[in-house]
Amino acid sequence: MAATIKDVAKEAGVAVCTVSFAMNGSAHVAEETKKRIFEAIERLNYRPNQSARGLVTKRTNNIGLAVSETADGLENGILLDVIKGLGQAAGKFNYDVMLSFQKPHAAKPNDHLLDVYRKQSADGLIMMGTKMGETPYKELVSKRFPFVLLGRPSSDCLCHSVNADNEQGAYLAVEHLASKGHRRIAFITPCSLEVDAAQDRLTGYRKAMSDFFGGAEDQLIAYGSFASDSGYAETERLLSLKDRPTAIIAGRDAIASRVIEKAMDLGYHVPDDLAVVGFDNSVVSQVARPSITSIELPMLEMGYRAANLLIQLIEGGISYDNTQRIVLPCILHARESV
Numbered sequence: 001m002a003a004t005i006k007d008v009a010k011e012a013g014v015a016v017c018t019v020s021f022a023m024n025g026s027a028h029v030a031e032e033t034k035k036r037i038f039e040a041i042e043r044l045n046y047r048p049n050q051s052a053r054g055l056v057t058k059r060t061n062n063i064g065l066a067v068s069e070t071a072d073g074l075e076n077g078i079l080l081d082v083i084k085g086l087g088q089a090a091g092k093f094n095y096d097v098m099l100s101f102q103k104p105h106a107a108k109p110n111d112h113l114l115d116v117y118r119k120q121s122a123d124g125l126i127m128m129g130t131k132m133g134e135t136p137y138k139e140l141v142s143k144r145f146p147f148v149l150l151g152r153p154s155s156d157c158l159c160h161s162v163n164a165d166n167e168q169g170a171y172l173a174v175e176h177l178a179s180k181g182h183r184r185i186a187f188i189t190p191c192s193l194e195v196d197a198a199q200d201r202l203t204g205y206r207k208a209m210s211d212f213f214g215g216a217e218d219q220l221i222a223y224g225s226f227a228s229d230s231g232y233a234e235t236e237r238l239l240s241l242k243d244r245p246t247a248i249i250a251g252r253d254a255i256a257s258r259v260i261e262k263a264m265d266l267g268y269h270v271p272d273d274l275a276v277v278g279f280d281n282s283v284v285s286q287v288a289r290p291s292i293t294s295i296e297l298p299m300l301e302m303g304y305r306a307a308n309l310l311i312q313l314i315e316g317g318i319s320y321d322n323t324q325r326i327v328l329p330c331i332l333h334a335r336e337s338v
Helices: 005-012 016-024 031-044 050-057 078-092 111-118 134-142 166-179 196-213 232-239 253-265 283-287 299-314
Strands: 062-067 096-101 125-128 147-150 160-164 185-189 221-223 247-250 275-279 293-296 325-328 331-333
Touching (some): 005 016, 005 031, 078 096, 125 299, 160 166, 166 196, 166 247, 166 293, 166 331, 185 196, 221 232, 232 253, 247 253, 253 283, 299 325
Parallel strands (some): 185 221, 275 293
Antiparallel strands (some): 293 331
């Protein structure tokens, strides 16, 4: 049977409360006594019951990752990098990571955020792909519940956040294509402009087109979605223009792969007739033929930094109100499609 705290106390020749004080640092214990206690813990391979400790400390030593149903990354595997980064940081501080997914077709989509708080199943939350609805945001803030947004917060959202510089990533894509001699560069958004990443990528594209070529033409901009065929119709329209683009930047790798398929169906060769750049540096970009030049978001580092920030917030290392906004640069991976 697993050793109990009573077994440790008996082995060390001390009271149960002394073992608890030594482990929690909640009261002074003589160094010699503390040494005996930890030697006993080692010999007995004692592991404290986290649930029982939580009743006393009011902590679960869990951090939650709350994922929206439409979070960019569910279909291309970048969520795994986020989880890996969270796990690396959480493990350093003896925290575990729990996942909470938005319930499909929920009447109140953000209820899963409040469930984690109301059930006290985690000490803090990291939110991914979440639109900051007024009700959950106000309740979390009013109760001073620790949370970090994985994404760009709106101007009126006073919360800690970690985000990739999507604007810089799109600028990088245009810059790369311009260096290869392209001037007619089109852009397909990754999804609706209600999502901050889509807004930022479009802003970066417009800024780069302005800096390099004096501006972006509206006819060279198309609006993608999370639909599986997003990229087909948009590519057909763009390539039917009298002065067609010689390059297309797709807001997601999944869309970039559809762009290539449709272009080839129409008789164009990639990259000779049309260059294509994607976003996310997902597996899709690496296994496609031709392989797709793609902008990588540092999702593993984002996960690591978000968990580190959240744990500091939980443990009082940083102020709840002195919000930090961490923005990490994107990286371009050049491949066969350009």
